[in-house]
Amino acid sequence: MALRLSTLFLRTLREDPVDAEVDSHKLLVRAGYIRRAAPGIYSWLPLGLTVLGKVERVVREEMNAIGGQEVHFPALLPREPYEATNRWTEYGENLFRLQDRKGSDYLLAPTHEEMFTLLVKDLYSSYKDLPVTLYQIQTKYRDEARPRAGLLRGREFVMKDSYSFSADDAGLDEAYLAHRGAYQRIFERLGLEMVIVRAQSGAMGGSRSEEFLYATPIGEDTFVRSEGGYAANVEAVTTVAPEPVDASATPAAHVEHTPDSPTIETLVDRSNELHPREEGEWTAADTLKNVLVAVSLPTGERRVVGVGVPGDRAVDLKRLEVSLGVALGAGGEVEVEQAQDSDLRSFPMLVKGYIGPGLSLDAPLLGEDSPTGIPYFVDPRVVEGSAWITGANLRDRHVFDLVMGRDFAADGVVEACEVREGDPAPDGSGPLSTARGIEMGHIFALGRKYAEALGLRVLDANGKLTTVTMGSYGVGVTRALAAVAEANHDEKGLIWPRHLTPADLHVVATGKGPEIMEGAEALVADLEAAGLEVLFDDRPKVSPGVKFGDAELLGVPTVLVVGRGFKDGTVELKDRRSGESREIPLDNAVAEAIAEVRAG
Amino acid sequence: MALRLSTLFLRTLREDPVDAEVDSHKLLVRAGYIRRAAPGIYSWLPLGLTVLGKVERVVREEMNAIGGQEVHFPALLPREPYEATNRWTEYGENLFRLQDRKGSDYLLAPTHEEMFTLLVKDLYSSYKDLPVTLYQIQTKYRDEARPRAGLLRGREFVMKDSYSFSADDAGLDEAYLAHRGAYQRIFERLGLEMVIVRAQSGAMGGSRSEEFLYATPIGEDTFVRSEGGYAANVEAVTTVAPEPVDASATPAAHVEHTPDSPTIETLVDRSNELHPREEGEWTAADTLKNVLVAVSLPTGERRVVGVGVPGDRAVDLKRLEVSLGVALGAGGEVEVEQAQDSDLRSFPMLVKGYIGPGLSLDAPLLGEDSPTGIPYFVDPRVVEGSAWITGANLRDRHVFDLVMGRDFAADGVVEACEVREGDPAPDGSGPLSTARGIEMGHIFALGRKYAEALGLRVLDANGKLTTVTMGSYGVGVTRALAAVAEANHDEKGLIWPRHLTPADLHVVATGKGPEIMEGAEALVADLEAAGLEVLFDDRPKVSPGVKFGDAELLGVPTVLVVGRGFKDGTVELKDRRSGESREIPLDNAVAEAIAEVRAG
Known part of the structure; x- marks a missing residue:
């Protein structure tokens, strides 16, 4: 039986719902498909x-x-x-x-x-x-x-x-x-x-x-x-890690005075100013940033963990979460956030802004075996042999030429950094x-x-x-x-794919005189007898403009208008998506509608 | 596609589930239709x-x-x-x-x-x-x-x-x-x-x-x-109330000594012993029992209410709940229970076991306007003019010939008593x-x-x-x-009505040799081609006894056995409900099965 708009439990809305941000939400509510019952909780209306x-x-x-x-x-x-x-x-x-x-x-x-x-x-x-x-x-x-x-x-x-x-x-x-x-x-x-x-x-x-x-x-x-x-x-x-570096020619690590350099930016400035290198300038990529995070384990325990990343990379806490969950053998998920002052109170030896992994393999300050006992992980870019400028654990001091594997060690490698546009895909298929x-x-x-x-x-x-x-x-x-709905709409409303539409055909009866409504009724009966699902706009006192607007909003892909041409034996077949329409003889309407619907 | 028992997610059980009390529950679980997830919460299995x-x-x-x-x-x-x-x-x-x-x-x-x-x-x-x-x-x-x-x-x-x-x-x-x-x-x-x-x-x-x-x-x-x-x-x-009684000849109310008579039984004994009436004995129906209940209103308020009922009737708290909810104008539901000692502490004038509605209209002890302010309702049987033996609000004393409407009044009438076998139907259609x-x-x-x-x-x-x-x-x-399921089972299992069965036909293949299974496969294909839903017991290593037992437990109304007779070109068609079975020629099996299923 045809869905008749005169009785269908449906009211289309002109205004977008105030809480709606995306088009599918706006249109599904406006077209009367769904209705909000509570935040994130919806009722389904007949269509x-x-x-x-x-x-x-x-x-x-x-x-x-x-x-x-x-x-x-x-x-x-x-x-x-x-x-x-x-x-x-x-x-x-x-x-x-x-x-x-x-x-x-x-x-x-x-x-x-x-x-x-x-x-x-x-x-x-x-x-x-x-x-x-x-x-x-x-x-x-x-x-x-x-x-x-x-x-x-x-x-x-x-x-x-x-x-x-x-x-x-x-x-x-x-x-x-x-x-x-x-x-x-x-x-x-x-x-x-x-x-x-x-x-x-x-x-x-x-x-x-x-x-x-x-x-x-x-x-x-x-x-x-x-x-x-x-x-x-x-x-x-997964990060494409550089090849290990041959550090045999790298000088021994040396501590330098780098006043007022608690951030990477100030450190780079101070290094170039006071300790310039022979070729080119120091950049953030030459520095090793040691970030302390607080990890909440599934057991409820909260642990401080150190993570070393190149100074030009930001830490991505979500990636770190996944990676640390595995690295700490926590089985399930862990939660990671920036360590708070309260987390660090038990570690007075750590000098904020100047934290380093230690000055040599014999004097680590981070790592499970260090005096702090804080586990220390590094980003995959911190490869064996790579040399870094990093904190010396002394105010206004950094250590230069600190070499991974020679002067400091890590408890493991974790995916700690943000992924950037242009980073290489791990499978070598080009930039991301x-x-x-x-x-x-x-x-x-x-x-x-x-x-x-x-x-x-x-x-x-x-x-x-x-x-x-x-x-x-x-x-x-x-x-x-x-x-x-998101993929199939325009500014006027929804446009359903054929096999998901609430009805095969939207028949609009419009115009004065009883013969139009009678003709539409007869046509709808024929269409249904031919096996089509029909949404029938049989509302007696609604203007053509409102009817056409509703048809566009509701989004049935094919609209059949019984109107002006009816007295001359024609009806109009409209394609909702293209907006194109053509007059067809009433006698052919059922056959043409079926052809349209079957065409997909 | 046929549901095949070799792969269907189904295991029938021999034992009733321990928590099951009714047959439908036992059988639906044993036959693998549902499975308990928590008390009163079930999972639905495929059938x-x-x-x-x-x-x-x-x-x-x-x-x-x-x-x-x-x-x-x-x-x-x-x-x-x-x-x-x-x-x-x-x-x-x-x-x-x-x-x-x-x-x-x-x-x-x-x-x-x-x-x-x-x-x-x-x-x-x-x-x-x-x-x-x-x-x-x-x-x-x-x-x-x-x-x-x-x-x-x-x-x-x-x-x-x-x-x-x-x-x-x-x-x-x-x-x-x-x-x-x-x-x-x-x-x-x-x-x-x-x-x-x-x-x-x-x-x-x-x-x-x-x-x-x-x-x-x-x-x-x-x-x-x-x-x-x-x-x-x-x-x-609703109670069929007796006609009002003409009390013009009833003597004035009189208080009598009724020692040790706090219950209806003792009161009747004492009355017959000490105050016998001229014709016949006093019975419980001559006494008026005044019950105090505590009513919890939707507002949270707890109120004491008195209810007078004939002594031969028990109070039905659920009926009283419905009736008092309306009588107290409480809108929604009220909860009613026997009044507790704590409820009655504020009413020291009420003598337990001897509570009455008052000795005359001028001295009520129950009712909104009484000194206690306890609302007082009566059962519909306590009609105008009826005379009662009831409590005199004095230890070991009852009042006789206390007449409703003359000597005591009520704030309203409520359905307070149990309905008994034999009570008249309210519409006069006979005893209940x-x-x-x-x-x-x-x-x-x-x-x-x-x-x-x-x-x-x-x-x-x-x-x-x-x-x-x-x-x-x-x-x-x-x-x-x-x-x-409750209405359609026997001791062996379920017996589904035709249009609710999980399949039209349960085909059991049983017997040695590959030709039987091949024959059953071919027959199932034909049955499905003819539009029937088939549950096919194609399990290779299951005994005929288990297969037949499962067919009886699962309850598909028609069972078709491809077995012994197959080599002679016959199969067996069984009616699950009657247990009757007949040999039919294999060539006719599809036609006969369809006839059986259509017969309903």
Whole structure:
């Protein structure tokens, strides 16, 4: 039955909602597809729900095609499984937590690794039961700090999440690649061009992970790519380290007077002024900046850590977080911030603005074995043999020609610096440029982290217990719908792709006299009899201008106008995207409309 | 594509789950349709999700048929709208409450009256926009004190809830009756016989309300019905009050010595012993029991209230709660319990065991205008002119021939007593009998309570603002599925009705030799080509006994066995419900299977 605008629960709005920043948000609200219920929480109105159903169908079909079996888990889950994997804590403020009437802890699940793991553990016991891939299309929760951009970053949203369980690494590889293919097909069918970027897995743990990003300036994720095809999350970019340097000719380290030089800029000035070098000037790249950060571990412990980076590079705390999480063997995520005065009170020997790793290998001031015991890591650019100007741990003094490996050592190498436009791609595919995107999908080769934490083991072919290896894969379904709107609109409104539109055809009846409405009714009946979904603007007292405006806002790709020409036996067929329209004989209208709709 | 048991995510269980009390719960878990995630919270496995989808489709089709428009609201909702209607408090411990990272209050919605009201207020402004009926099929939350009986009483569950908005009472009537009809059709299609009972609306407010109960001894709701067709919730039964009595011949009230008679039993004994009446013995029905209860009002206030009931009747606190809520003008629900010693400390003049309403109209001890100020209500059986033996407010003393209206008065009449088997139905349709049932659906003519609280007004035909009148209607979708299982099983397992079964046909391949499996594969392909949904037991190393047992447990109504007879060109067609089976020629198998499935 046709959706009739005379009765459809829909009111289009002229004004953008005040809290809307991005076009998809503005248009989906103005066109009556969604409505805000609370920050980051939306209600779906009839047209929105129809489109959402079509997006879900695409996702479901592609998941079924790779052998995924659909299940459905609760959103309200007990704390215990999430405690076992430490995610109850790791999720921090992003997790909605609550208690039931008995005081037991619950959460609103942001993802379901734990529950799927436990379910498979419950039912399966042998390698012969595997592999299995389970998925659900389900409502998820995440207490975003800044729920903006409408459906693009909601606090209650629909996700397809799936989980693969395999007996061995080859099985996981296969499941991972199957999902990768399914996701490529899903986004292709949604008409969304994706950049697949290497990603760190953050709180999820795991070894291999890629994100499907929809590249757009309004995206909240920054990524880098090279012309040669490399693409990665900024957190996942590995630095191309220079070759080690032969330091045999480098003079011994020497401490120099560098008054009033607590910053890199003043240090470079003072060095050039008082200690010029023979060829060229000193630059920030010749200096080694030692940054002290405070690391909050998942255990709750707070530790001071030193990081040495070239003076011309800024520290990227997010990259450092990922890298330090691994370097400190912290398993999950750590939080990193600039060390505060309170953190440094126990280290009076450190002179602010003049901190160095020590004056020689025998006198380190940073490093696990140093008097401070502060672990010391360096950026990959601080290679063996490289010589630096760096703090001498004395006010107004720096040490020159301090050589890595000869005069100072590090506890490890970490990715500490920002990635810059023009940096080389790690795979040698050329210089990187930065872009912004929205994460639409994510695939993780989780490995055995969850299976180990929750004891998911099966008997292998030799009758021995072996830990199952898992993958976890997500598509933001409501977010995908918003991205489709973002990718398909103009200043007048939405323009849906054919297979996602709320109706095949938008029939507008306009003009005086009962015969036009009667003619339109008859035509709509014929169109529906021919199998088309029709949105019918049958409102009796609405002006043509309002009707056409609404048709443009609502975005059904083909508009059929029964109006002026009707008395001469013609109707008008309009293409919403191009704006082009043509008169066609009424007698041909059904055939032409079908041709238009089928043309895609 | 056939669901193959060799790969389907399913393991049947031999043992009943330890926490399961009712058959549907035991069987749905054992047959691998659902799995417990937490108390009252379940995961849906592939077969369960398929059946749930079919139940939802029935509900959706019938809602669409009465013009309902489907929308979808969030489950996570802000406190404010529920505060405006007082339900934030009224729901008490049944409501899951939580806070977001900013400390704002949220709830997990048990129903959505507030949000639908606000949405219609947002979009609509004229009587011409009405009527409209909106519905959703959505996940709801209720923190049940005792989540037992599996899906029959869950804490996370799926409901269809709908809301009608009308400009006038006639419109509400129409929407109410449309829903009543839709619900009758829904439950008929689900094969569930319903008793439609008059109901009180409890926390929902509202004037007219009926419940659709599935009558079963395991139901948690008690209801009463007469042979003449009356059916009601116990809370909704109104007492048939006797005619007023002519008391002109009744002697004046007189206080008598009734030592050691603080209970009705001892009072009757003492009265017959010391103050026998001329004809027959005194019975408990001649005494008036004055019960003091403590009423907790929605405002938080706790008030002592006196209730006078015939001595042969027990007080029903739940009925009294409903009735006192109205009598005290408390708007929403009140909570009633026996008054505690602490409640009565301020009333030293009341002598426990000998409390009476007062010795004459001039000396009341109970009633708003009495020295105690305790409001006093009576059961409808305490009619004008009726004479009673009741407490004299003196130890070991009762007053006889105390006449209602002559010697004592009440602030009002309340339904205070239990309903008993044999009591007359209020509509004169005969004596009542009690039964138990499960609430499957509920329809409420809400009226203007929510619209008033949230300011939903539209312009009427005269251009004046008028408050919209609403109805609210619910069907427990997951509960309905459980009821279908409850109504359709035997000791061996489930037996699905044709249109709710997870597959049309369960094909079991059993027997040695590759030709049987090959033959079964070919047959399954033919059956699917003919449009049938097939569950195919293709497990290679599972015994016939296990396969047949699983087929009985899973409950697909028709089982087709490819086994012994295959070499002679026959297969076996079994009816799960009757257990009957017959050999049919392999060549006819597809045609016969289709005939069987279509026969319904």
